[in-house]
Amino acid sequence: MGARHIKTAALTANTTTNQKVSDIVKGVIEDVKVNGDKAVRSYSEKFDKWSPESFKLSDSQIQDIISKVSAQTIADIKEAQKNIRTFAEAQRASIKDFEVEIQPGVFLGQRNNPINRAGAYIPGGRYPLLASAHMTILTAKVAGVKHVIACTPPIAGQIPHATIAAAHFAGADEIFLLGGTQAIAAMALGTETMAKVDFIAGPGNAFVAEAKKQLFGEIGIDLLAGPTEVLIIADERADSFTVATDLLSQAEHGPDSPAVLITTSEEVGRETIRYAGEILKKMPTAELAGTSWRDYGEVIVVDSLDEAYELANVYSSEHVQILTQRPREALEKMRNYGALFLGEKTCVSYGDKCIGTNHVLPTRKAGRYTGGLWVGKYLKTQTYQEVVDEKASGEIGRLCGRCSRAENFEGHARSGDLRAHKYLKDEHGWIDEVKIKASL
Structure with missing residues (x-):
């Protein structure tokens, strides 16, 4: 029968x-480039109604802000950061420098050097996304980044205390209470009070994403983020209430977050739709989650799990949750996704907030x-080479000469010729000709 929808998205995700x-983002970037802090303040006043004496928080301000955060929230931040640090340290340990002698006297090597300065953008907007501080700052610090600037906006004119605490405990070297395009531009270009960074990471709204896109090349970026996405693969034994709950948990990110169920059971699909309707009736974030579910939610029934995996690979969703009897089968069947969440005891929200993996993930089929x-x-994988054996240098010089002339690169060829001449006594007319003429 093939795949068949029992709930179809009312709208198509906008990828443009x-x-x-x-145009707005381009104007802000150009203004910040020319006018620095003056422009940054102007846009902060315009967009966030925020214009403190200094956007950079002092040490005493940070400590005062942290004192307003509950002890339980501080403890939770530190526990979540412990998980994220542990996983990041394991990632760093998996990345090795190496050197290999590919032939006698010829050494090739690779070093993984951290970026010097990085910017971390921690969104505010609808929610104080303090978990983004863990994901961006901690990961950079574990990589060895020497200096991390964190920017986060005020929320409705208020300081996001828990976000500031999270950024501080994650290891931010400087924290600026600044958001939007003006924050991205300030970090990327530098101003009188903010040093230019080399790389910016972190999610954000359409303006933040567009600013990162326009400034890419001036600085490096993590990725271009779109609306949050979730896709669940469920078999006939999956609990429909769990499926509905987990779909809506991601739909609440915004009004345009695709939430997709692919299942081998029409009964599971229809029950999920019914449960979603009931959950939304008393869900505090129903305005957002309900809009996403209505406009971008899909429920698709397929004939087999193999068909489900193949269709999921086409969707290439940011988050793919596997609610089947053999969830680890997805590790072999799935190729295209941001992150996998295996089994009912796992959920996407764990990855979003605290389990240890990073929640900054590719969207829009990236x-x-x-x-x-x-x-x-946060690492630059950089190579080096050294030839210490004369015969080896001469032999590679001969090869370089032939390879270069095959591409009509005479100058490249001559660098190779010179080594072959010096170390293997090869005769090259152009060398003698140049030396003779230069001596006259």
């Missing part, structure tokens, strides 16, 4: 940037060609 957003934020994103 609104021209108005693009999982086809990249993974999410991890320690390696």
Whole structure:
């Protein structure tokens, strides 16, 4: 029978940037480039109604802000950060420098050097996403980044105390209470009071994503984030209430977050739809979650799990949750995703908040060609080479000469010729000609 929808999305996910957003972002970037702090303050006043004496928080301000956070929240931040640090340290340990002697006297090597300065953007907007502080700052610090600047916006004119605490405990070297395009531009370009960074990581709204896109090249970025996505693969034994709960947990991120169920059981699919309707009736974030579920939610019935996995690979969702009898089968069957969540005892929200893996993940089918934020994103894998044997240098020089002339690169060829001449006594007319003419 093939795949069949029993709930179809009312809208198609928009993957293009609104021209108005693009133009606004371009104008802000150009203004910050020319006018620095003055422009940053102007846009902060305009967009966030926020214009403190200094956007950078002093040590005493940070400590005062932390004192307003409950002891339980502080303890939870530290426990979540312990998990994230442990996983990041394991990632760093998996990345090795090496040197190999490919032939006698010829050494090739690889070093993984951390970026010097990084910016971490921690969104505010609808929610104080303090978990993004863990994901961006901690990961950078474990990678060895010397200096991390954290930017997070005020929320409705208020300081997000828990977010500031999370950024501090994650190891931020400087914390700025600044958001939006103006924060991205300030970090990327530098101003009188903010030093330019080399790389920016962290999710954000359409303006933040567009700013990162326009500034890519001036600085490196983690990825271009779109709306949060979740896809669940469920078999006939999956608990429909769990499926509905987990779909809506991600739909509440915003009004345009795709939530998709692919199941081998029509009964599970229809029960999930019924439960979702009931849950939304008293869900505090129903306005957002309900809009996403109505406009972008899908329920698809397939004939087999193999068909489910293949269809999920086409969707290439940010989060893929496996609610089947053999969830680890997905490790072999799935290729395109941001992160996998295996079994009913696991859920996407764990990854979002505290389990230890990173929640900055590819969206809009980018999982086809990249993974999410991890320690390696903050490292530059750089190579080096050294030839210490004269005969080896001469032999490689001969090879270089032939390879270069096959591409009509005469200058490259001559660098190889010179080594072959010096160490193997090869005759090359151009060498003698140049030396003779230069001596006259």
